[in-house]
Structure formats: C-alpha cells, structure tokens
Amino acid sequence: MSAQTIIFILHLVLAALYVPLVLNLIKRHAGLETSATFLSVYVLIGLFLDIAEGMWRGGLLYIASPQIANDFQIYGALTLSFILLMTVLSFVRRDVWTWVGVGVFWVLGLVLIGLNIFRLGDVIWQTGLFTLTSERLLPVWAALGWFVFTISGIVNVRAAHNSSKLPLFRNRLNYWVPVFLLIILNDVLILVGSPFPGNPIRLAAAALGSYIIVTHDPTDLREVARRVLTYIITTLVIVSFYVAGFSASQTVFNALPNYNPLLVGAGIALVLSLIFTPLLTVIRRWVNKWLNI
Structure with missing residues (x-):
C-alpha cells in the first residue's frame, strides 16, 4: 500500500467522524431547528472538504499547485465562516437577513474579481514589504470575508451573553467562544499557507458546536x-x-x-x-x- 493511499484512507477516517455529528444534529431540537440545520450544513461541507483534500493528497484529484489547493481551502473557510455566523445568529434569535445580504455582496465581489470586470493591472498595491497582485486578489478578498464573518459571530455571541439574564443560556453562549477560538486557530493556518492536513481542529470545533445545540444544560464552562x-x-x-x-x-x-x-x-x-x-x-x-x- 502506497503512502498516498494511506493518506487518503486517513482522510476518509477523519471525514467519517463528521457523520455522527450530522446524525446528532438532524434530530429535532425544540426551538433550535434552524441552528441545527445550519450547523449540519457546516458539518457536511467540512466533511466533503476533508474528502476532497484527501483525494488531492492521495493523488486522486489533480490540482495544479499546492498554492491553488490552499486557495480552495481559503474559499472553503470563507463559506464555513458565513454558515457558522448564520448558526450563531439563529441560536441567539437575531435577524439573519442583513448578513445574508452581506454574504451576497461578498459572493458578488468574488465573481467580479474572478472575471476581472474592473480590468485591474497585474500589480494592484505595492509597498516596501508587500505586493498585492491581481492574481492574489481573489483569495485576499475571501480572507477578508472570513475575518468579517468570524469576528461578527464572536461579537454577536458576546452581545447576546451580555444582554441575557438566563444563566443556562449564558452558559451555552460561553461555549461558543472556544468554538470560535478553534476555528480561528484552524483557519489562520490555512490563511498563512500552512494548513494542518485534514483540519482536525475544525472537526473539534464542529463537535463542540454540535454539543452546544443538542445539550440544553451543558456543564458550567x-x-x-x-x-x-x-x-x-x-x-x-x-x-x-x-x-x-x-x-x-x-x-x-x-x-x-x-x-x-x-x-x-x-x-x-x-x-x-x-x-x-x-x-x-x-x-x-x-x-x-x-x-x-
């Protein structure tokens, strides 16, 4: 058995760990059906991203370069950050439509940049230490969107925590902080070009998020x-x-x-x-x- 085959199998094993989370989330959770649905989508996307990465690392999926493969992971992180924001907004009973509009705006930006509608030159911005080329503008825009959605999720969680008078609900909200910390740790590695194979930290964050939704009275954090x-x-x-x-x-x-x-x-x-x-x-x-x- 070749090393690439072993790598692919390990990714499949890691992806299989997402399945119990989905099965747990699709059960009815009174008042949290929307949050459970959003997080189920998050988990499924994470599962398929893991399989796709395993296929690439296992030699079953051709991607021109590691840089392009990492860019796909950045786009995946952007998508997941938006879905996690929707999950949190539903969990704290806040309006999601404003952020849906922001998400549409970000997708529109990706399309316009990808098609180069604005006819940008090869070098968009340059300083002594940093050069932004039109080739890298798309992942940079995606990374900026990831930052906006992730920070917004944290802000909404803390705002809901500060305004709530219910001890049990406040305790559940506290659990979202380590979820976001795990996500930030995982995705920052992607943004700097050194992702952890299989993104197991993302799996841990998804598992903790699932625990928050399905458990009415978790242990005091x-x-x-x-x-x-x-x-x-x-x-x-x-x-x-x-x-x-x-x-x-x-x-x-x-x-x-x-x-x-x-x-x-x-x-x-x-x-x-x-x-x-x-x-x-x-x-x-x-x-x-x-x-x-």
Missing part, C-alpha cells in the same frame, strides 16, 4: 476551566519544582563521593508527595478567585 487550569498549573509547578530541585542537587552534591542521583530524586518525589495536597488547595483557591467562582 467556568467549572470546566477551573479544573483544567488547576491541574495544568499544578502539573507545571510540580515539574518545575522537580527539575529545579534535581538540578540544584547536582550542582551542590555532585562533588560528594557518595552522591546518588536516584536517592536524591526519590527524596524530591517524597517532598512533592507531601506538599501536593496543600499546593493543589492553594492553586485551586487562586484559580477560583481569578475566575470569580
């Missing part, structure tokens, strides 16, 4: 953040303490004739085991204060 931060900080402190203690012991005791690094390491581990519980308590209290829990 602040509680999740508290636990994660507590254990991350505790782990970092313990590792730092161990490394610092072991390094210091080598500096101080290395000249001794009976120096035993295993014994020193065991001693440091014993000290860490004794201070772990009070250290965890202190860090948990600090994190709670920081998160206002």
Whole structure:
C-alpha cells in the first residue's frame, strides 16, 4: 500500500467522524431547528472538504499547485465562516437577513474579481514589504470575508451573553467562544499557507458546536476551566519544582563521593508527595478567585 493511499484512507477516517455529528444534529431540537440545520450544513461541507483534500493528497484529484489547493481551502473557510455566523445568529434569535445580504455582496465581489470586470493591472498595491497582485486578489478578498464573518459571530455571541439574564443560556453562549477560538486557530493556518492536513481542529470545533445545540444544560464552562487550569498549573509547578530541585542537587552534591542521583530524586518525589495536597488547595483557591467562582 502506497503512502498516498494511506493518506487518503486517513482522510476518509477523519471525514467519517463528521457523520455522527450530522446524525446528532438532524434530530429535532425544540426551538433550535434552524441552528441545527445550519450547523449540519457546516458539518457536511467540512466533511466533503476533508474528502476532497484527501483525494488531492492521495493523488486522486489533480490540482495544479499546492498554492491553488490552499486557495480552495481559503474559499472553503470563507463559506464555513458565513454558515457558522448564520448558526450563531439563529441560536441567539437575531435577524439573519442583513448578513445574508452581506454574504451576497461578498459572493458578488468574488465573481467580479474572478472575471476581472474592473480590468485591474497585474500589480494592484505595492509597498516596501508587500505586493498585492491581481492574481492574489481573489483569495485576499475571501480572507477578508472570513475575518468579517468570524469576528461578527464572536461579537454577536458576546452581545447576546451580555444582554441575557438566563444563566443556562449564558452558559451555552460561553461555549461558543472556544468554538470560535478553534476555528480561528484552524483557519489562520490555512490563511498563512500552512494548513494542518485534514483540519482536525475544525472537526473539534464542529463537535463542540454540535454539543452546544443538542445539550440544553451543558456543564458550567467556568467549572470546566477551573479544573483544567488547576491541574495544568499544578502539573507545571510540580515539574518545575522537580527539575529545579534535581538540578540544584547536582550542582551542590555532585562533588560528594557518595552522591546518588536516584536517592536524591526519590527524596524530591517524597517532598512533592507531601506538599501536593496543600499546593493543589492553594492553586485551586487562586484559580477560583481569578475566575470569580
């Protein structure tokens, strides 16, 4: 089996992970049918983009150059950012038609640029460090649209969160922030020309978005953040303490004739085991204060 075939199979496996999300979203969700429909479309497009990328990387789909392949990913990111914005607007019960008009405007811009209606020259804008050519104007316009739709989605989520008085709804809105952060991380890699094969970060964002829609009362995000931060900080402190203690012991005791690094390491581990519980308590209290829990 060739390497290209293996790559294609791996992309198919990744694409298959989108299917349970679609099946979960097509169930009826009282009051959120429109959001579920939009996110289902998002998931399906992500699935087909993954398959198409797998076919290209597997040698089954011809694309003239990696640059053109990446441009297609930029157009895909633009499309998905618009659909995610529609999902969020439906979720927070806001009017979508204004943004539908903006989306039509952006598509019209793509068409006009693609057909070169304005008869632009080869070089559109040039500075000492940057040159925008007519050849790159289309993906740049798409990237700008991605930015507009993505930031608008975040703004609408935070505005709805600030205006809502319902604790459960506010908690669900909090979950959209990591969704957008994952999307930004995934798509920025595409925009800079270094996409992660298969875009698994996008899959994670879609899975989290699906969880928000299908779960009426998700776990308090602040509680999740508290636990994660507590254990991350505790782990970092313990590792730092161990490394610092072991390094210091080598500096101080290395000249001794009976120096035993295993014994020193065991001693440091014993000290860490004794201070772990009070250290965890202190860090948990600090994190709670920081998160206002």
